[in-house]
Amino acid sequence: MFKNLSIAALLVASARAACWSSSQGYPCCSSSSVVVAFSDASGEWGVENGDWCGIPKEEKVTCFAEKLGYSCCPDGTTVSYTDGDGKWGVVNGDWCGIAEEQKPTCWAEALGYKCCQTTSNVEFIDTDGKWGFENGDWCGINGNVKVTTTTARRTTTTRRTTTTTRTTTTRKVKPTYSVIYETGKKLNSGYENWGWDAKMSFKDSALVVTSDKESYGAASIKKLSGYYGKGGCIHLLCKTDNRAFIKIQGVQGEDEEDSFQVGTINGDSDFTEYLFDVEDEYRFDRIIIQDGAASGEPINVRYLIYSTGTCEDFVAPVDTSKVPVTTTTKKNNVRAVYTTIFKTAYSMPSGYDNWGWGCSISYSGGAMVINPEEGEYGAVSLKRLSGSFNGGSLRFDMKNEGKVNVIVENSDRDEKYNVDSISPSDEYQTYILDIDFDLPFDRINFQDAKGSGDRIWIKNLVHSTGSAEDFVDPIN
Structure with a gap:
């Protein structure tokens, strides 16, 4: 069967759209003969029973083919023919129109705003719906999305009365x-x-x-x-x-x-x-x-x-005058526990994996050698496979061509803290650093701080449950 290209428009589908004014707290007018009393960016307004109502808008036809007396194709139909009207497919032996992809519509368009195209971050919620912000302007978000932050929506609200006069007031939003x-x-x-x-x-x-x-x-x-x-x-x-x-x-x-x-x-x-x-x-x-x-x-x-x-x-949400009282307690006689992660290294130490990035590891002269890739800020990340450390101090010998960040990390919480940044040294130096963070950690990272690709050599890595001041070096 061939499509008759000279066919005239046989009918135009026309139906009432979903009630656009309900998003603003007003019903749609029940009578089709209601008189237009006021028009704004939202649409045309009428008055019924002494209150405002939205005059329903005509829906656009689903696709161009309906104007020509044909149905619209289901999604995924193959294009069999194209002419000045549009793209055509064949379903069940009859021609159908393939609808052009439309941008999503949403309630915000009735208020003079666009629908959000690239963001789902909710910046503001009011009686109209959920608002996002993109391309320097507010936009409406359809559907259920997670609220990620809240800021003030810069707009005005319009209050309707039983007369055709409409007044505008500024909405003040409580800061977060x-x-x-x-x-x-x-x-x-x-x-x-x-x-x-x-x-x-x-x-x-x-x-x-x-x-x-x-x-x-x-x-x-x-x-x-x-x-x-x-x-x-x-x-x-x-x-x-x-x-x-x-x-x-x-x-x-x-x-x-x-x-x-x-x-x-x-x-x-x-x-x-x-x-x-x-x-x-x-x-x-x-x-x-x-x-x-x-x-x-x-x-x-x-x-x-x-x-x-x-x-x-600004009104502080917490008491900013409150400072914890620092007390000095007498040191007890509990001895610190020392964990030697490795002394001389010829392979990855037992009980640890490397969760690092942007580098390779080699071994030379009993040292673990970190070879970062330039521009990647690479690091070795020694992941403890069982249990975790709590505070204490770290001891290691290191020489390094460039600056190194020493970082501890909790992989379950995805939290990490910089213990220290160490300047370059062309000879091995011994470092004992306090871990003064309130964080259990199961990863110790040595990172190329500048992304310069400079090598790092490490020996004799030890953790102590005590402080750096009280560290008794177990390395002979």
Whole structure:
């Protein structure tokens, strides 16, 4: 059978769409003869029983073929013919029209907004539905999605009355708060340090950032799930003899490495509260605390908090005056337990696997030799196969062509902390480092800190349950 190309349009399918006004809290008009009393971006409005109602819109036909008296093909039908009307297939011996793929429609289009095409992150929820943000504007999200963050939706609401006059009021949204760090020995869950040329440690109920001298090192606190927000306010208490820069990084639409300064701290002998507004145009996933003088003097921080609101409206969600009392206890006579992971190495030590990346491992002169790939920031990651370590200290001998990050990691929680950053040495040096994080760990990482591909040699790796100060070296 051949399609008659000269056939005229025989019928146009017309039906009422789903009630678009119900998403705004109003029913659709029940009568088809209701008079249009008002029109806006949502559609045409009528009045029934003294209240507003939405005048139903006509649905578009499913595909072009219905206008020509043919049915639409089911999904997946092969194209058998193409003409000026569109693409045609054959099903059950009869021609059918193959519908062009349409962009999804959603309730937001009735409000003058587009449907979200690339994001499912819910930024805001109101009576209309769930809102996302892409390409610099709000968009509507269809279906059930996980809410990842909440920020203020910048829009207005329209209130209908029983007259044709419509008034507009501004909706004020309560800010949300992210408490990143308080006073403990680790960042709160969901955050990780992506810093450079600096050690992040925890001492005297504070987060301590200590940069390498003359390197402008920094802690860069990465939010592991999505963005902190768009604009907002950064709060912290800070004590330092240094000059500290507070910056944001990982800004949407900007180069990954670009950072934007939001504040400066010029040194305080005691903890002082700071609030820094972030410009509304910036949506970011990292907060940077940087040594602005490259002096290497420590920067002490407590109560690092982000708010989606302005600093003017900031109300701390926790008591920022609370500092745990540090007590000094008499040392007991419990001896530290020493675990020798390996002395001289000729293969991977028993009870451990390498969970590393971006490098190969060889063995020479009794040392484990790490050969990183340039640009990969490679690391050996010694994974303990049974059990975990808790705090204590690490001892090892190392020589290294480039800078090395020593990191401990909890693979179940996917949390890791930088123990120290070690400068290059062309001779073996002995290091004993405190693990002063409140974190059980089952991985010990030695990482090419600069991504330069410089080799690392390690011998005599030992863990102690005691401190570095009390370490009694079991290596002969």
